[in-house]
Amino acid sequence: MAYQQIKKNEQDFASVTGAWVNEQFSPTSDIEARIEEIQRRGYSIIENAYTPEEVAYTKKSIDSIYADQLRQSGGQKELEKSGDANIARQLLTYDEFFLSKATNQTVIDIIRRMMGDYFILYQQNGNLNRPHISNTTAPWHRDLTFWHMTSSRPLALSALHVISEFTKDNGAVLMLPGSQKEETFPSNSYVEANKKLLLAPAGSICVFDSMMFHCSGDNTSDKIRYSINHMYTMPLITQQISLPRMLGGKWQDDPFLRGFLGYNCMQQPSVQEWRFEKVKNARKQLTVK
């Protein structure tokens, strides 16, 4: 193979960090480096966000919450009919441990920097991906499903907590890096050539732009793959299952949690009740800048 030998005093064109550019982004903190990853490819991985004991506890608690929800909903067959089987929904309303995980400091710092101070927790779902059974997350999707648009900053960020190690055998999650920047879903040949299998140790968190296409892989192992998906949204994207109503006022007096859990943007059933709530919960200063 022909190559040019680089002698001393000559330009080192072989430098791995070399680039013919006049401008380059230089992150000044861990958060900025993560934001760069999310903006460019769509996701960033935070490792060691759970201790091994917390991982074990999480699996047990998801099982127990799902068993509760099965009892309330008429059993597994009923949930299968509605396409909602194997998801334990709104975990923190059953077990406070999950509030501490929904408010992981690194995740919250990323969201604040990317979306501003005004965001809510839209959902916190425990996924039980059972061996050889596909669920509604198996097809490629955006977490803001059916939205074909882009925005100058994220409308929503997702945080997928890896509770069972993501391996080739248990299917893990497939990502389509950069797809948050394009309106339409790409061709099958593009997807095939550019999809990336996300392998990650138990206890990691994958923070991603909710508009990046992804899907869950086939679990060909003999064990359940546990994960928890969080979606954090601009408050105009309202919770489909109201956390404030499920919580019945719990944590509403905490200034951060009040906004975070959605107490400040609850749907009201009438004009009168909407006005009453605005007076009771005055959170805007009616002055114009």
Ligand SMILES: [Fe+2]
């Ligand atoms: Fe998803």
